[in-house]
Amino acid sequence: MKISLLIDHPEAVEKIAKWYYDEWASIAPQMTEEMMYQKVLEKAANRDVIPLAIVVHHEKELIGVLELKLRENKSYPEYEHWIGGIFVDPLWRGQGIAGQMISEIKEKARKLGVKTLYLQCENYNVVLYQKYGFEILHQANYHVVETTIMRYQQ
Incomplete structure (x- = not known):
């Protein structure tokens, strides 16, 4: 398993956008798969500037992604830096991959x-x-989904 930056794997953008759309964005009014693709593409452009994303591969197979974002939730503009889009392929869940990406x-x-x-x-x-x-x-x-806002302080 290898964790790297999305900027080094632009071929992964389409699959990540599909994951995100199917998992979360499809419930958002007016959100399209193309719009989600463009949002993921933004994170594929940066290495040392936020927003950016990391990806996990097993051999050559993309199995996970996590994003580091700026002011992700417009309802809470005072919360500046967010992690989100944490997704592990269902076949790979329960193996600690999310935890490795978070670290x-x-x-x-x-x-x-x-x-x-x-x-x-x-x-x-x-x-x-x-x-x-x-x-x-x-x-x-x-x-329509009830969620929890959480914080981590370094």
Whole structure:
């Protein structure tokens, strides 16, 4: 398994956009697969500037992705740096891949001078993120889904 930056794997953008659209964006009004593709493409352009993304490959197969974003949630503009788009291919879940990506992105964020990271997750994932040092801040909504906003301080 190898974790690297999305900028080094532009061929992965299409698959990631499809994952994201199918998993989350399809419930957003007016969101299209092309719009999601463009959002992922933004993260494929950066190596040391936020927004960016990391990807995980097993041999040559893309199996996971995680994004580091700026002001991801417009309802909370005071929360600057976010992780999101944490996705592991269903065939690879339960093997610690998300945790490895979280550790990697925390280190990348630290090197970029980021002291606080936020995330928004569905409530069934709260325990996972608490395991990696995130604390609950409050509840929120993403369209029709109740979510939890969490914070990690380096």
